[in-house]
Amino acid sequence: MEISFSYCNLGVLYRFEGLVMGSSELRSPTLNLSIACPQLTPAASTFPAAASNYCQLDELLTEEEKDLQIKVRQFMENEVAPIISKFWEKAEFPFHLIPKMSTLGIAGGTIKALSEPNHGSDASSLNTTARKVPGGWILNGQKRWPANSSFADIFVVLACNTSTNQINGFIVNGGAPGLKISKIDNKMSLRVVQNCDILLEDVFVPDDDRLPGANSFQDLVKIYSISPHTIGDTDLTDYVAYIQALSFSRVIVAWISIGIAAGVYDACLRHLGERKQFGAPLAAFQLNQEKLVWLLGWRLYKLHDSGRMTTGQASLGKAWITKKARETVALGRELLGGNGIVTDFHVGKAFCDMESLYTYEGSYEVNALIVARDITGIASIRPASRL
Known part of the structure; x- marks a missing residue:
């Protein structure tokens, strides 16, 4: 904290000295964003064609998928791109876009309350409890990060x-007595997403709102996971079953990371083609890592869709893709120089948001251990004393 505070004061001091001295930098007009990067301003009705498809991976899509891709792209460039940086800076969600987004018919889901303040990857040791009472259940505990x-x-x-010491699932209404929700402030990443702390104090859940057939993590896999593969007769521990339930979520995170990497590639390539230094455009930009992760992500999706994706493959995809996307975004921020930390150019925002994607749905290290277990058949996720 002392270093950050001192650095901040030093920056203010330099700024004050510049004002007093009337430096030429401060006398210069503010950089016009429409000149520096015209495709990222509200005045731009459409973005140029995507530059990140040099490998023509669109050929892997069906005509229906291509039409949907164009539809979503038009919505993002016309409705989202011109305003999203302001909402990101304010850490607010653009609620007015929800009705418009719903017309696309491309997304939907359930908000799951799983992670706790003291239990992230070690999700089999949840502290939130459910106690049976006449007519229902009493829930007590805390959850952290539900988006x-x-x-x-x-x-x-x-x-x-x-009673059973097993993990069960419950449907809780947002207005239930004893349920307290508080937004997590001061995030540096995914600021538009409204992550929250949830406190459950003697929250009553009727018997009808307990997930039927969910008597353990193994059962929750079948309910929670969209993945079509089955567990069969394999004797899985609670932790392994939990990881398997998250397989599809990790594929989603991998795809989000690919999208961020591809978007940063486009923004940087255009910026470097437009901006000039020393009389020449900064067009010597080579950033092709995202092509590899894009192809890997597509392959994982096809494996998942056909029911052949293993838990290890899902973890490999999440770990590899987010790692490469993180490197891609960091290089993109570097290539934009000072503009890389200004949210108007979108790359700085993507740089911060990518940190969350790299971490959640299993850290890089945890996913690497899952892959190793899939390859060797030996689990090393937990300390030896707990194996």
Whole structure:
């Protein structure tokens, strides 16, 4: 904190000295964003064609998928790109876009309350409890990070059954007595997403709102996961079953990372083609890592869609893709120089947001251990004393 505070004061001091001295830098007019990067301003009705498809991976898409891609791209460039940086800076969600987004018919989901303040990757040791009472259950505990939970109508809360010591699932209404939700402030990443802390104090859940058939993590896999593959007769521990349930979520995170990497590639390539230094454009820009992760992500999707994707493959995709996307975005921010930390150019925002994607749905290290277990058949995720 002292270093950050001192650096901040030093920056203010330099700024003050510049004002007093009347430096030429401060007398210069403010850089016009429409000149520096015209495709990132509200005045731009459409962006140029994507520059990140040099390998013509669109050929892997069906005509229906290509039409949907164009539809979503037009919505993002016309409705989202011109305003999203302001919402990111304010850490607010653009609620007015929800009705418009719903017309696309491309997304939907359930807000899941799983992670806790003291349990992230070690999700089999949840502290949130569910105690049986006449007519229902009493839930007590805390959850941390459920995205957009500040405006959710219902939650799926995972809690430890005090009678069986197994993890059960419960549907909790957003207005339930004893349920307290507070937004997590001061995030440096994914600022538009409304992550929250959830406190459950003697929250009553009727028997009808307990997920039927969900008596353990193994059962929750079948309910929670969209993945079509089955567990079969394999004797899985709770932790392994939990990881398997998250396979599809990790594929989604991998695809988000690919999108960020491709977007940064486009923005940087255009910026370097437009901006000149020393009388020449900064067009010597080679950033092709995202092509590899794009292809890998597509292959994982096809494996998943056909029911052949393993838990290890999902973890490999999440770990590899987010790592490469992180490197891509960092290089993109570097190539934009000072403009790389200004949200108007979108790359700085993507740089911060990528840190969250690299971390959640299993850290790089945890996913690497899952892949190693898939290859060797030996689990090393937990300390030896707990194996």
